[in-house]
Amino acid sequence: MESIAPLWLWVVFVVSVVVALVVDFVVMRHQGAHAVGVREALRWSLVWVALSLAFNALFWWALQGTHGAEVANTRALEFLTGYLIEKSLAVDNIFVFLMIFSYFAVPPAFQKRVLMIGIVGAIVLRTLMILVGSWLIAEFHWLLYVFGAFLLITGIKMWRHAGEAPDMEANPALKLLRRVLPVSRGLDGEKFFTVEDGKRIATPLLLVVALVGITDVIFAVDSIPAIFAITTDPFIVLTSNVFAILGLRAMYFLLAAAAEKFHLLGYGLAVVLSFIGTKMLLIDVFKIPVLVSLGVIAAILAVTMVWSLKTAPKLKT
Template identity: 40%
Template sequence: MDVPAVVWILTVAGIAGLLAFDFFFHVRRSHVPTLREAANWSALYVGIALLFGAGVWVFGGREPGAEYFAGYVTEKALSVDNLFVFLVIMSSFKVPRADQQKVLLFGIAFSLVARSGFILLGAALINTFAWVFYLFGLILLLTAGHLLKAESEESRSPDNLMVRLARRLLHTSDDYDGDRLFTVRDGKRVMTPMLLVMVAIGGTDILFAFDSIPAIFGLTQNVYLVFTATAFSLLGLRQLYFLIDGLLDRLIYLSYGLAVILGFIGVKLILHALHENNVPFINDGEPVNVAEISTGLSLSVIVLVLLITVVASLTSPKGRARNTVSAARRHAQEYLDVEHDPDVRAKLYDRLLGDEARLKELPGKYRRQIHEEDRLMSLLRRAHEEHARQG
């Protein structure tokens, strides 16, 4: 599918315009989005992405349309998985709820710029070296294997390489000043932790790109489709974060679903590499006559795996139990250490009471699986004592 320069310009301008609109009309004024607001804007961005895909299907053809939708769905699923890490990072840095929107929007904008560079690099490598398909396929298979391990939860630690570098290189004040990046302390202009969080989010997203870019190149090698599917999967991610925040910990099987999808795409890439082979030590540098996986089959497998994964997660008693424990821990920490606005604290305390009621209803086998239960109970007691003093 050949894309004229004017279409590229209009597409980039449209995406930049959506980011600018998001900033000036939503993020510039710090606030906590309501569930209705997050749902409406999430639906709008998904609708724009689907409408764009329909346009690709009508004007570009069935094959490019299917490639776009396969890439968009895969990148969206990977982006949701990344929200786990963003949540942990912002909890680690104790970012107030109202200021998290600015951090997320910065992360999205930085990610678009960084991934655009990766996309151009990937396209150049593919056009120059056919063996790159083998490399991308191997990366995806290794990533899939890592996601299947129990230890993969460590990848959600706030203490990853990019966060450690940011802490070491950027010296900031101890306290936030709203959502400002700089403030004045003792007559000196200093950075706030907000800048540190943005650097940590942006740097961490670079690590995510090493999985997502090979994945989408496994579904389409058209640079325009790779760019637009990636961009539209990121747009609206801020609103989605606030919409499914309470459900993130329920998606206990998401990593397994992503492992299946990445493994499937990895196999597809290697089959394609064999079909286009020119590596001297494989079949004497001649193409190997192997079957290739069609785009339609790829799209069907991706959608089916994600559907099974989400339904299984949401209906799982273990998922509900883990979500309850995580919510109680997070709400107590936010009440004690993060939020200072009385209205926000009151809402957090009400949520905490609901979390505790659900904790008491958990079956014994799930209560025994609570990680650091004594510490959690101590945290809840401190929250009640703090509320009693304030009340």
């Protein structure tokens, strides 16, 4: 489970993530509960993307000085490809989050805090999953074929069910949570617990946080193996994943405002997963260059988005 990154860059990464989260929490506390508009979401999205690209530039600079320009270019490109994969697969998370918020009628003003808590939980859980996954792949190379087959099958299933709305009533996680936790009849502001009939019980907002966390773990089972198709370096896998997650909340509010316009993205994501799964299955026969992978993924997403915009339902006036 060796990494090409020097120790000091690991430290810079950890410090950068902690500082970014602290600043985000401070800003959120200062603003209070409020609905995030498109302009605010766009500004924060640009900030997170800029931070990710700046870190990748630092990564390139560190490797360029110790391993040469060729290695630095390859590794930086792997980071960028992994980042794009995680960003694109996060779109599916976002549409499910939108369904969860709609089902529980969570006001836009309360969604920001829920997503922030979900992001912190996602970073912790995904870090553990990535470190364990890196060790397993280092010890058992054949697991790459298992991951590849899993992603290919998942891509086919996603294509078949693209465009279908999740059935929240049939969600096993929601059923289990309701059995374990007594839940109040309605929300109590941003509180996770309230008093009802003299008893302290959970509010629906706590169920929302739990479901957001569970959803992210489920989708991580797809997205993490997908990045292993690009590189097995734990530093690149972890950093590209975490930096993509940091911008998930802002990305949610952007896509939530234009969910209907990108209604065909599910098909594009299905093709992306199928392509990555095939790439992993062929890894010992023919290794697809990272630049080609990046171009294919970007092209699939671009075509799907343009296709979505052209076929988007027209709003009635």
